[in-house]
Amino acid sequence: MSQNGHNPQTLFEKVWNAHLVQAGGKDMPAVLYIDLHLVHEVTSPQAFTVLRERGLKVRRPDRTLATMDHSTPTTPRGADGIIPVTDAQAQYQLDFLTQNCQDFGVPLFALGTENQGIVHVIGPEQGLTQPGMTIVCGDSHTSTHGAFGALAFGIGTSEVAHVLATQTLLQYKPKTMAVRVNGRLHPGVTAKDIILAIIAKNGVGGGTGYVFEYMGEGIRSLSMEGRMTICNMSIEGGARAGMVAPDDTTFEYIAGRPQAPQGAAWDAAVAQWRTLPTDDGATFDNEIVLDADALTPMITYGTNPGMGMPITAHVPDPDAAGDVSQKLALDKALTYMGLQPNEPLLGKKVDVVFIGSCTNSRIGDLREAARILRGRKVADNLRVMVVPGSQRVKAQAEAEGLDEVFKAAGAEWREAGCSMCIAMNGDQLQPGQYAVSTSNRNFEGRQGKGGRTFLASPLTAAATALHGVVTDPRTVVGEDVTV
Amino acid sequence: MDPIRTVQGRLAPLPINDIDTDQIIPARYLKVTDKQGLGAACFTDWRYNADGSPKAEFVLNQPQYQGARILIGGHNFGCGSSREHAPWALLGMGFGAVVSTYFADIFRNNALKNGLLPVMVDEETHQQLISLAQEDPNTEVSIDLEAQTLTLPDGRAVEFPIDGFSKHCLLNGVDQLGYLLSLDEAVSQFESEHPARVNTRELSV
Secondary structure, X not given: OOOOXXXXXXXXXXXXXXXXXXXXXXXXXXXXXXXXXXXXXXXXXXXXXHHHHOOOOOOOHHHEEEEOOOOOOOOOOOOOOOOOOOOHHHHHHHHHHHHHHHHHOOOEEOOOOOOOEOHHHHHHHOOOOOOOOEEEEOOHHXXXXXXXXXXXXXXXHHHHHHHHHHOEEEEOOOEEEEEEEEOOOOOOOOHHHHHHHHHHHHOOOXXXXXXXXXXXXXXXXXXXXXXXXXXXXXXXXXXXXXXEOOOHHHHHHHOOOOOOOOOHHHHHHHHHHOXXXXXXXXXXXXXXXXXHHHOXXXXXXXXXXXXXXXXXXXXXXXXXXXXXXXXXXXXXXXXXXOOOOOOEOOOOEOOEEEEOXXXXXXXXXXXXXXXXXXXXXXXXXXXXXXXXOEHHHHHHHHHOOHHHHHHHHOOEEOOOOOHHHOOOOOOOOOOOOEEEEOOOOOOOOOOOOOOEEEEOOHHHHHHHHHHOEOOOHHHXXXXXXXX | OOOOOEEEEEEEEEOOOOOEHHHHOOHHHOOOOOOOOHHHHOOHHHHEOOXXXXXXXXXXXXXXXXXXXXEEEOOOEOEOOOOOHHHHHHHHOOOOEEEEOXXXXXXXXXXXXXXXXXXXXXXXXXXXXXXXXXXXOOOEEEEXXXXXXXXXXXXXXXXXXXXXXXXXXXXXOOOHHHHHHOOHHHHHHHHHXXXXXXXXXXXXX
């Protein structure tokens, strides 16, 4: 029993139980109330159509926020200050979102406006993402918001319609997995390396059916941005949601943001948030452990995020794989990637470096990249794209002069959006090209048909940008790369 | 949605593990505002060469697998993005069920809401189905949703799990939104007891 006399509960269980409109069972899903619904242009059109066809309203437009991010160009603004959309189909989809938001009264951060950005960057930025909330979006990286101790997960378009119309979802209770990260990171090793190591260890399907709770000194010692990077990629480990218990780091991040509570309401909120962490004695269905101080920078070599390794390691040999299906998967991945078994990735020539995405496009990520690129030049014949996660991140970076650092180094400084992470907007690799990317997916064709992606941290991406070949950021001398 | 009781037909074997939704339907096809026509782009980068010609060696291009109703994928089918375009594309290509040892959570949810049956079987049955489909493309199996069984040509019926609520909805063509709308009073009660801490309408847009 915990101090309050109840059975000890996990963070997840507390948030889950607090949102039950109706409890579920084995053959009946629970009805879960949703505090915040984030919407973007790609997974919402058919949902709004359902509402229109059935004569329904958006139940809580005041708990709904739309943005434009996936199919939006990140090319520079014209002289008129407008970001030009040249893809007619994308324009139609964006116009449809605008129309839907007007018709249903949903606030919209439209392309080019001051708060627009990637859906998982704007929620925390506006102070909308708060501990203990339930947050959904038609986007699998909604897990990002779990960094605040929220229960946040991606949903399909049918479910987007459910939440628009009823502010609730039908959900079976997932299992819980404790992901314990002991120790602290060494300089040059980052939150991105932690999550790539977790997925490499546990596999892309290992979290299926679970919600992760990340804990331990290796998580506690991270900034909110680092925690968001980790929670963001929970889905790449198969878990729909990942959570971190809120603490002073969380509260400091939220304080003063547009939607943060103020005055007495702030004190009351913090007091309530402090009750959320997992109670002593609460149990998880499963647990994995990782030592942060044993980690080195990580990089992926294959075609799913679980195919990752220390940056100093060599590409695995399919003939040494555990079973036939693993061998086939590895053979297929290496063929697509154009890599040989036992080949080192350090020194591998790349064509593009992409710094951006909902995983790594926040101000801290850009500061890290700029720390390496300041006063230096990117390699010849290399395209380096820096894409801030939101217009506010972009403005902040420009206020700090980071844009000048990137431009002076020869990198492209772009408008905010998902960009080459999902390659829907014209920002894409050409067939056969290699990229080191700070994004979250290295699936075949993810960054452009035929493109080949090495996932890594912003530090590794920036170090690679300097030399045009995969580079260990710890070897970049003359700068403090401590994070 | 039309009620579904059985899916019967030939098998198409695609025994690749971790087939992600970017393969099922690449992101560049997500700029649509309806659900139509996605079948033509299903697995497009595995089906077609750069010049648009079909890749003859790809299983779904082979004549003996045309018209297959049941796709057999490898472990962890449907991982990656939440795009419901993935089940829409598979349905558009003519599949009524996907068989795997396990499915990614979001894909499974999306499939169930669209009448694409995610049929989870043990590894041995999975391997047997792949072999059957590869050795004799005319092999037919039948899936009975009510009984929750997949029946092999030798008459062996293998049970598969499906939650009772989804099963009820599929068998009766009930849509889940209708059910949630019927709970309006309970939701209002919940809202009155749990005032919102944020208001998106206060944001500067």
